[in-house]
């Protein structure tokens with residue numbers, strides 16, 4: 001008799017400590033719930049205390065293990081201070097999910113240097129600093145896995161040029177770190193969510209949400225937005241031993257939208273100058 005057991009067994013992450021940044025809300029909260037439900041000792045970290053406390057309580061009252069720390073991932077000193085505290089409370093970490101991020105919709109021409117830097121520093125620099133610190137202070141000693149949450153930026157990101165550039169940077173960094181850290185048994189992957197119906201989208205202006213959601217779901221082969229849990233499942237796979245031979249990869253979880261989608265309305269215009277060498 002052949003016995004096959006799913007890798008997503010309920011004790012999959014027993015005795016594993018996994019740090020999830022931005023774990024208080026949205027996709028990060030779903031990831032924290034998913035990992036805790038599989039036995040992980042989940043640590044959630046973010047800048048804001050209140051959502052962390054709320055999610056920690058939810059997980060603990062469901063019988064899960066959860067701790068929380070506040071940190072600004074743009075600041076290397078603050079990250080090191082958080083690791084000091086975390087590693088005195090917990091022996092080590094075995095996984096890191098770089099989910100914390102932030103951006104704001106704006107036509108490119110209206111983004112000033114401050115706004116540009118803020119988005120690059122949170123999404124690109126913050127992810128790098130957290131990865132580097134987790135590697136140096138834990139993962140290189142005991143092996144482990146990093147998963148970055150990026151975005152659907154394969155055709156650029158009209159309307160949010162800063163986050164498109166930052167997330168594309170993270171997808172590239174994923175490949176570099178995967179190669180550099182393979183010698184220590186550290187895997188690095190990313191998940192690229194499509195349009196997710198969850199907390200993240202509610203942060204935007206209602207008029208923007210309405211037009212964006214309508215346009216996006218019409219053009220998604222699955223004809224619906226994704227769920228936060230669908231992202232959490234992909235993260236679980238990449239963190240788990242089922243993905244032991246997967247590194248440097250960015251997994252799209254987007255209902256096929258990156259293959260068939262228009263996200264930017266261009267009104268009819270006559271501004272495209274033409275070159276024709278045969279014209280007089």
Ligand code: ADE
Nearest residue numbers: 046047071072073100101
């Ligand atoms: N979530 C959004 N921005 C963040 C930051 N700078 N640090 C930690 N969590 C965040």
